[in-house]
Amino acid sequence: MDNLRSTIxxxxxxxxxxxxxxxxxxxxxxxxxxxxxxxxxxxxRLLSGATRFYISVMRGTPLMLQLLIVYFGPWYxxxxxxxxxxxxxxxxxxxxxxIGFSVNYAAYFAEIFRGGIQSMPQGQYEAAQLLGFSKxxxxxxxxxxxxxxxxxxSVTNEVITLVxxxxxxxxxxxxxxxxxxxxxxxxxxxxxxxxxxxxxYYLMNGVIEIGMNSLERKLNYYS
Amino acid sequence: MHVLEMRNIRxxxxxxxVLKSISLDVEQGEVVAVIGPSGSGKSTLLRCAxxxxxxxxxxxxxxxRALVSETDGKVLFADKKDxxxxxxxxxxxxxxxxxxPHFSVRRNITESLIHVRKIPRREADEIADKLLxxxxxxxxxxxxxxxxxxxxQQRVSIARALAANPKILFFDEPTSALDPELTGEILKVxxxxxxxxxTMVIVTHEMSFAREVADRVIFMDEGVIVEQGRAADIINDxxxxxxxxxxxxx
Ligand SMILES: Nc1ncnc2c1ncn2[C@@H]1O[C@H](COP(=O)(O)OP(=O)(O)OP(=O)(O)O)[C@@H](O)[C@H]1O
Ligand SMILES: [Mg+2]
Numbered sequence: 001m002d003n004l005r006s007t008i009x010x011x012x013x014x015x016x017x018x019x020x021x022x023x024x025x026x027x028x029x030x031x032x033x034x035x036x037x038x039x040x041x042x043x044x045r046l047l048s049g050a051t052r053f054y055i056s057v058m059r060g061t062p063l064m065l066q067l068l069i070v071y072f073g074p075w076y077x078x079x080x081x082x083x084x085x086x087x088x089x090x091x092x093x094x095x096x097x098x099i100g101f102s103v104n105y106a107a108y109f110a111e112i113f114r115g116g117i118q119s120m121p122q123g124q125y126e127a128a129q130l131l132g133f134s135k136x137x138x139x140x141x142x143x144x145x146x147x148x149x150x151x152x153x154s155v156t157n158e159v160i161t162l163v164x165x166x167x168x169x170x171x172x173x174x175x176x177x178x179x180x181x182x183x184x185x186x187x188x189x190x191x192x193x194x195x196x197x198x199x200x201y202y203l204m205n206g207v208i209e210i211g212m213n214s215l216e217r218k219l220n221y222y223s
Numbered sequence: 224m225h226v227l228e229m230r231n232i233r234x235x236x237x238x239x240x241v242l243k244s245i246s247l248d249v250e251q252g253e254v255v256a257v258i259g260p261s262g263s264g265k266s267t268l269l270r271c272a273x274x275x276x277x278x279x280x281x282x283x284x285x286x287x288r289a290l291v292s293e294t295d296g297k298v299l300f301a302d303k304k305d306x307x308x309x310x311x312x313x314x315x316x317x318x319x320x321x322x323x324p325h326f327s328v329r330r331n332i333t334e335s336l337i338h339v340r341k342i343p344r345r346e347a348d349e350i351a352d353k354l355l356x357x358x359x360x361x362x363x364x365x366x367x368x369x370x371x372x373x374x375x376q377q378r379v380s381i382a383r384a385l386a387a388n389p390k391i392l393f394f395d396e397p398t399s400a401l402d403p404e405l406t407g408e409i410l411k412v413x414x415x416x417x418x419x420x421x422t423m424v425i426v427t428h429e430m431s432f433a434r435e436v437a438d439r440v441i442f443m444d445e446g447v448i449v450e451q452g453r454a455a456d457i458i459n460d461x462x463x464x465x466x467x468x469x470x471x472x473x
Contacts, residue, residue, distance in 0.1 A: 123321035126275055131335035131383070132310045141334065145325045222324050222367040 007184055007193050014180030015200060021097060021166045021176060022204075026159065028102035033109025040114055051110070058107030064168050067100040071172050093172045101169075105162060112154045116147035149219040156212040160205050167201075177201075224287055226251050226391045226422045227272065232281035234264075234271055241267045243446040244281070249391065252420035256427055256437035256454065260469055263443045265426045269393045272424070273315045274306070286312045286390045311340065314384030318396045320376045322368040328355065328379050329364040332386045340387060354382040358412060374405035381412055392416070394425040410436075430473045434458045442466045 039051035058066070071093065074080040085092040120143055128138040167178035177197055184193035227249040234242040241264045249255050257265050270276040272283060274290065280298060283291040288309045292299045301309060322331050332351035336342045342350070355364050358378040368376050377397060384392055394413070398406035410432050416423065417436050427433055433440055433454055440457040442450045442465075450463045461467045 121321075123317060123319060124323065127317065127321035127323070129275070130273060130310065130315050131387075132307055132339035133335060137338060141338070142323055149325070223369045 003188065004192065004196075007188070007196055010184060011177055011180050011193065011197055011200060014175055014177035017094075017169070017174060017176040018163075018166045018178075018204075020094075021101060021169055021174070022163060024098045025101040025105055025162060028098065029105035029109055032102060032106035034113055036106050036110035037113035037117065040110060041117065055107045055110060058104050059111075063100070063104050063165060064171050066104055067097060067168060067171055070100040070103075071096040091174075093174050097169045097172050097174050101162070101165070105158065108158050109155070112151050112158070113147065115154075116151040117143065119150060120146060152212065152216055152219065156209070159208055159212070163201060163205050163208065224251065225249060225284070226253075226286055227424065228282070228284040229268075229272060230282045232268070232271055232283070233279045234267055234276060235279055241446050242271065242278075245443075245446070245448060246281075247424075247441070247448070249422060249424060251390075252422055253439065254417045254422075254437045255424045256433035256440045257424065257443060258427065258430070258433060258440060258469070259443035259449075264446045265443055266395050268443070269315065269395050269424065269426060273313060273393055274310070275315075285309055288312070307339075311387045312390045313393065314387070314389040314391075315393045315395070316377070316381050316384050316397050319400045320368070320373075320380040322376055322380055322383070324368055326367070327364065328360065328366050328368065328371070331368065331379060332383045335383075336386055350386055351382070354385055355379075358382050359408075372405060373401045374408045377401065377409050378412055381409075391422040391424070394423065394427070396426050396428065398427070398429060430458055430470070442469065444469070 036051050036055065039047050040055065042048045042051075072082070074085070074092075075082050082092065087095050124142055124146070125138060128142045133142065166176055169176045170179045170182070173179070177200060181193040181197035185191060225248045227247065229245065229247040232242050232245045232247075233240065245264075245268060247255075247268070257268065259265050267276060271278045272285075272290075277300065278291055278298065280293070280296075281291065282289070282293050286309075288301075288305065290301050290306075290309055300306075323334070326334060329348065329351045332354060333344070333347040336347035336350060337344055352361065352364060355361050358381065360375060360378055360382070363371060363375060363379075368379065371379065377400075381392075381397075397413070398409050401409065406429070410429065413423070413425065413432075414436050425433070425437065435454075437454040439451060440454045441448055442457060442461070442463070444465050450457060450461060450466045457466065458470065461470055
């Protein structure tokens with residue numbers, strides 16, 4: 001019993017990292033995804049070509065590999081030694097994790113946003129134009145609120161995947177929950193820590209689902 | 224003075240010339256009905272007049288202000304500042320309403336008043352409520368468009384088009400997306416506006432309505448105005464063979 005209690009406390013401390021990765025990734029990747037979507041839809045061939053390539057690489061290669069590349073990049077590109085490297089107060093391992101997750105998820109969100117934006121009827125733009133709304137007013141007041149409602153289910157899917165993907169941060173030895181579970185499992189010679197970790201991921205996603213469902217219901221004031 | 228002045232308007236899509244040098248003047252208080260077969264360019268004409276399409280050649284003035292001008296055969300469009308001002312002088316009512324579904328009925332009307340015309344919210348609300356009352360929708364101000372019938376939605380969109388107090392109103396088949404039993408309420412609203420001497424250009428397939436409410440009827444076919452004149456004359460007694468053939472279908 002004591003064993004289980006200490007397992008839970010230690011996993012919970014790993015969970016703070018998991019949560020931080022999760023929250024920071026969403027914080028950066030959602031707006032970045034919107035920018036990438038805009039770039040992808042741009043009439044500028046160079047910009048749309050570049051973002052298209054970026055999206056295909058992000059979606060076509062393993063996230064774990066991308067994390068490693070972000071992490072080792074400074075060394076291979078600039079010969080910056082990585083041992084004990086930190087940015088401000090932050091361990092570079094953690095920073096690289098956030099960067100890697102954010103640029104990866106931005107690509108997925110970009111495609112979701114693009115689909116949502118392109119599904120908007122032309123008439124909405126035309127009505128807005130005739131009423132005198134500027135391009136940015138049209139986008140932020142008329143288009144985006146409707147797009148958010150349309151893409152919410154797909155965004156929820158990605159968010160749930162992100163919770164599980166946070167465990168990939170272990171490749172950079174960021175002490176998130178999965179790494180904690182792994183070391184506990186090997187000292188205790190038991191699978192219990194893994195099972196407890198699984199329950200935690202599951203609960204976290206349960207909370208997310210409840211939250212997103214209530215958001216969806218809130219946006220159901222029109223159809 | 225003409226509220227609308229379109230001269231020698233040409234418009235092609237790819238290699239297809241949809242408007243072949245069309246000219247149209249509309250006087251203050253005049254109601255013009257535009258009729259013609261499908262694909263004749265009626266919508267394109269309205270879309271050119273309302274800046275939704277850019278003409279290839281010709282000039283357009285609304286209330287004396289140049290929306291499109293020509294110098295040395297080159298087409299010049301109004302700059303951003305002029306455009307913003309001229310846009311307040313006309314409204315367009317779409318066939319399928321194009322209301323903003325995420326806004327309440329009232330906010331559909333006030334949003335541009337507040338954020339484009341910079342009218343204080345309270346004043347904007349008053350304008351909206353007055354227009355909604357006029358459209359018989361006073362009790363719907365707080366609803367979202369999806370809760371309204373097609374006829375009610377179209378009345379909201381007319382109210383929205385009227386909010387900035389335009390000098391001319393364009394309608395592109397305002398009743399075509401409606402069930403037949405709902406067209407009457409829209410025609411009634413337009414009739415009311417005609418009685419108030421609102422200047423209007425209405426593309427319509429409702430011949431009896433055109434004859435009753437329009438001062439002038441224009442028959443278009445294949446990108447040209449084939450025939451125009453007093454509504455009763457054109458509809459009861461067309462001169463051109465093409466007009467006769469078209470009207471025989473009604
Ligand atoms: N954006 C566009 N791109 C290409 N062709 C177009 C476009 N808009 C209109 N056309 C073509 O221009 C012609 C005139 O179209 P328009 O919509 O003006 O006709 P209309 O008189 O309004 O017809 P209807 O009574 O069916 O509404 C048609 O042949 C149409 O296919
Ligand atoms: Mg049409």
